[in-house]
Amino acid sequence: MNRLFAFIDRLAExxxxxxxxxxxxxxxxxxxxRVALGSALALPVLPFDRTSQAHAAGAHGAAGGKKKPGTTDCDYWRYCSVDGFLCSCCGGSATTCPPGTSPSKVTWVGTCHNxxxxxxxxxxxxDCCGRTTCGRCFCNTNHGDRPGYRLGVHNDVNWCMSNDSSMYHCTVSVIVGVAEKE
Structure with missing residues (x-):
């Protein structure tokens, strides 16, 4: 056995x-x-947050110049926990889905300060379901979002999964009540 190891050592040397x-x-x-660069290009890229690029590109639907908070702006108070494309930029409104889509049967709820x-x-x-992704006015504010293992308080879920069509189009934000003070 020692001869084999000695042979391998001499061969390697x-x-x-x-x-x-x-x-x-x-x-x-x-x-x-070159090998490191080539392997980095060949490996799949992990997902990363592109919201800063969307902000820089003005993808929130504001009409140039100085933006004032409104239903097509991520700074609008009721969008404090939204993660998706705003239906107000996609043919609907802040509270109604665009024609040809239907609201998800399950939702997530956030508490927002007006x-x-x-x-x-x-x-x-x-989420409004039934058509391909709108692609305009993306907001990802995540105020109060929790890790993905708590499904009911996590907003990075395709909530269209319970509908007939699981295709996500955009998101509306409907006020359902006033939060009670403790």
Whole structure:
């Protein structure tokens, strides 16, 4: 057994010395860099948050210039926990789904503060289902969002899963009540 290990050691040493005599450090670093870059391009890219790019591109539906909070702006108070495309930019309104879609049968609920009257409201976020994704006015505010293992308080779920068509189109925010003060 020791002979086998000695043979493997000599073979590895000989090959390493031959490689070292034929290549330079810079050449080896260049090859390692090419392999690292090539493998990084070949591997699938993990998901990442693109909301800052959407903000920079003005994808929230504001009509140029200075934005004022409204139903097509992520800063609108009732969108404090929304994660999706606003139906008010997709043919519907802040509270109604666009034609050809239907509201999800299950929703997530957030508590949002209205600065105009100083009250907190319970807001139901309904996904509108039945058509392909709208792609306009994306908001991802996540105020009060919880980890994905608590389904009822997590907004990164396709809530259209309970409908006949599980295709997500956009999201509406319907006020369902006033939050009680403790």
């Amino acid at each position: 000989r090959n390493t010395r031959t490689l070292a005599s034929r290549t330079s450090r810079r050449g080896m670093l260049a090859r390692i860099g 600065p105009a009257d100083g009250r907190d409201y319970l807001v139901s976020y309904n």
